[in-house]
Amino acid sequence: MTISPHTSSVTLESIQEAAKLLDRIARVTPIESSRALEAFTGTKTYLKCENLQRSGSFKVRGAYVRMARLSDEEKSRGVIAASAGNHAQGVALAAAALGIPAVVYMPAGAALPKIAATREYGAEVRLYGTNVDESLAEAQAEADRTGATFIHPFNHPDVIVGQATVALEILEQVPDVRTVLAPVGGGGLVAGLVAAFAAIAPQVEVVGVQATRASAYTYSLQAGHPVTFPAQSTMADGIAVSTPGDVPFDIIARHNTRIVNVSEEDISRALVFMAERAKLVVEPAGVTGVAALIAKPGQFDGPVVSLLSGGNIDPNILLRVVRHGLVAAGRFLVMKVRLIDRPGALAQMLFDLASQQANIMHVDHVRTGVDLAIDEVEVTMQVETKGPQHCQELLEFMRSKGYNLSS
Structure with a gap:
C-alpha cells in the first residue's frame, strides 16, 4: 500500500514533539489495575483513565x-x-x-x-x-x-500525533504491555496508537473496538478504502461515525489493525461493571474496550490495557444506560403477568414475589386492552434481582405457582 503524504508526517519524532507541546496542557492520566477484569481475561489487565483527562477525554x-x-x-x-x-x-x-x-x-x-x-x-x-x-x-x-x-476531530496528521501521545504514557506505565484496546469511530485515536507502537514497540497489538451499530471500519477495511456506513442509533454516540477519515484509515489499514465489534448489551454491561467494580464513571463510547474484554474472553494477549477514552456522559443518559446494563446483566427483570381481576389477586402475587427475595421497583396495572378477557388484568413489573440465575429461578417459581406470564 502506498503511504499517503499526509500520514508520512505521523512519525515517532512528531509524536515526541507533540508530547512536549502537551507537557503542561494534558495530564498524564493514571493506569489502574483491575483484578475483576482479570477474572474474565485470565491475564494482567489495566485501565488507562483518559476519562480523568482535562475536559473529560483524550x-x-x-x-x-x-x-x-x-x-x-x-x-x-x-x-x-x-x-x-x-x-x-x-x-x-x-x-x-x-x-x-x-x-x-x-x-x-x-x-x-x-x-x-x-x-x-x-x-x-x-x-x-x-x-x-x-x-x-x-x-x-x-x-x-x-x-x-x-479543526477536524480525527482526519488530520496533527490531531493523530496528539492522540498518539497516549501510547508514550502507556509504555512508561506498563512496559510489558502486549495488547491495547481502544474505541474507534473516525479513527484518530487508534491510528495514533498504531503509529506510535509500530515505531517503538512493534510487539504491542492495538485493537480498535467499535459499536456494532456504527461499524464503518469493518466495511471500509473490507472495501480497501473508506466507505459510508450510516450509523444506527447507539448509546456509544462518541464513536458513531458514518465514514472513517482517509488519513487515519490509511494508517489503520496499512498496519492490518484488528477491529472488533461489541453490541449495545456488551457496552451497557461494561459501563455498569466500571461503576460497580472500578468505581469509575465512563461514557459508553469510552468503555467499548472493556466491553470487548468481557464479551470476548481469551482473545487478547496480556498484559492488556483498555483505554477509557472519555467520561463525559449526561446524567439522564447514565440513568437509562445503567438500567439497560442491569437488564443485560440479568439484574433487572421486566415481567408481564395476567391475573384474574378479583380482590387480593395482585396482593398475593406481590407477596409471592417478595417470598423469593425479588425487589419490585415499579408496577403498571392495566384493566383494559383489546387482547384481555373481561375478567383479566395485565400487570407489568420491573423487578430487581440478584443475577441471571435468580431471574430464571423467579420465572420458574412464578410458573409453578400457576401465574400466566406473557411476553
Whole structure:
C-alpha cells in the first residue's frame, strides 16, 4: 500500500514533539489495575483513565497540537469545529489556552451538560443539524466562508500525533504491555496508537473496538478504502461515525489493525461493571474496550490495557444506560403477568414475589386492552434481582405457582 503524504508526517519524532507541546496542557492520566477484569481475561489487565483527562477525554491532546501548530495569522482568524461533545470541549479548552477565538457547531440534540461545558471553556456554540455529520458539513462551510481554520476531530496528521501521545504514557506505565484496546469511530485515536507502537514497540497489538451499530471500519477495511456506513442509533454516540477519515484509515489499514465489534448489551454491561467494580464513571463510547474484554474472553494477549477514552456522559443518559446494563446483566427483570381481576389477586402475587427475595421497583396495572378477557388484568413489573440465575429461578417459581406470564 502506498503511504499517503499526509500520514508520512505521523512519525515517532512528531509524536515526541507533540508530547512536549502537551507537557503542561494534558495530564498524564493514571493506569489502574483491575483484578475483576482479570477474572474474565485470565491475564494482567489495566485501565488507562483518559476519562480523568482535562475536559473529560483524550480529545484535548489532538485539538491542542493541531491548533498550537497554526501560524499566527491562522490563529488570528480563529478556528471552527463540530462535535457532539468531547471534541467540542477539547477544542474549546485548547483555544482558551492558546488565546484563539473558537466557534463550535453541535447537533441540536447534543447533551446539555456538554453544550454548557463547551461554552464555559470560552467557545461560541452554534446548534445545527440533527447529527454530527450535518454539524460537520455546516462547520466546514462556515470555515470556507470566513477563512477560519476547520479543526477536524480525527482526519488530520496533527490531531493523530496528539492522540498518539497516549501510547508514550502507556509504555512508561506498563512496559510489558502486549495488547491495547481502544474505541474507534473516525479513527484518530487508534491510528495514533498504531503509529506510535509500530515505531517503538512493534510487539504491542492495538485493537480498535467499535459499536456494532456504527461499524464503518469493518466495511471500509473490507472495501480497501473508506466507505459510508450510516450509523444506527447507539448509546456509544462518541464513536458513531458514518465514514472513517482517509488519513487515519490509511494508517489503520496499512498496519492490518484488528477491529472488533461489541453490541449495545456488551457496552451497557461494561459501563455498569466500571461503576460497580472500578468505581469509575465512563461514557459508553469510552468503555467499548472493556466491553470487548468481557464479551470476548481469551482473545487478547496480556498484559492488556483498555483505554477509557472519555467520561463525559449526561446524567439522564447514565440513568437509562445503567438500567439497560442491569437488564443485560440479568439484574433487572421486566415481567408481564395476567391475573384474574378479583380482590387480593395482585396482593398475593406481590407477596409471592417478595417470598423469593425479588425487589419490585415499579408496577403498571392495566384493566383494559383489546387482547384481555373481561375478567383479566395485565400487570407489568420491573423487578430487581440478584443475577441471571435468580431471574430464571423467579420465572420458574412464578410458573409453578400457576401465574400466566406473557411476553
